[in-house]
């Protein structure tokens with residue numbers, strides 16, 4: 500798998516990183532001067548943005564590294580690990596903000612709405628610039644040994660980063676609204692209320708990204724696919740009698756892989772090639788699965804057809820098969 504990554508993706512992350520540092524500086528100083536928890540909680544969240552973007556940038560560079568003899572899938576999963584760590588960090592921040600906000604609800608503090616609003620306005624401006632640069636879906640050629648060429652959707656990290664930035668704009672807008680209301684009503688408690696709301700939105704986003712990352716790390720079936728559906732379509736292919744030991748998973752959220760055993764007639768390899776071609780085409784066209792490993796097994800008239808794996812039933816060297824099963828071959 501040789502990836503030719505768009506180098507501009509790395510530059511976008513670098514720009515977003517620099518601008519996010521600027522937001523952090525303004526919101527920390529502004530939050531301290533204004534004594535605003537809403538602004539400080541947003542700044543605390545921006546700290547994780549700095550880490551997230553820095554790590555995301557690292558992940559993009561890792562994904563661009565070619566596969567080698569010891570990392571046969573390349574480094575695509577580096578981005579998934581980063582997304583998972585980001586999600587955990589944001590969930591921790593969410594808890595900290597809510598605990599702080601509860602304290603403030605009990606003991607409201609005086610805040611300066613003008614500084615609060617101005618700092619949040621700066622955050623909005625910078626975040627819109629970041630969204631402008633991260634928002635363009637990148638397309639890159641993807642050269643597999645299967646020779647397919649397709650446009651990728653936004654990958655998990657870019658999508659997470661973009662959602663993030665849009666969420667930040669929403670948070671800053673609510674801080675400005677709170678600042679206006681505090682200026683009008685002197686109800687400083689609004690500051691704590693808004694910081695709670697910001698925390699919940701951040702926590703929800705982190706939960707979703709974390710859930711997707713965990714599904715990939717656990718090699719779960721990609722969203723929208725069912726193993727039963729794929730098995731049925733494989734069995735529907737002329738010449739395929741039975742399919743078992745089917746695994747389907749995502750290397751990343753845009754690359755899918757599949758392995759299975761398919762029982763076919765006892766025919767020479769050159770005669771089975773067109774069948775393999777039909778299987779691979781169906782998997783690629785119907786399910787977007789470009790990386791497949793299909794193990795053909797010859798159809799047997801001996802033994803009950805319902806046994807889990809025809810390969811172990813019909814194997815000539817039964818001893819070897821039993822040994823293999825003992826170390827974890829599964830149906």
Ligand SMILES: [Zn+2]
Pocket residue numbers: 544545548663664667
């Ligand atoms: Zn953010």
Ligand SMILES: [Zn+2]
Pocket residue numbers: 744745746829830
């Ligand atoms: Zn298996």
Ligand SMILES: [Zn+2]
Pocket residue numbers: 643644645789790791
């Ligand atoms: Zn492949």
Ligand SMILES: [Zn+2]
Pocket residue numbers: 743744760796808809810811
């Ligand atoms: Zn088998």
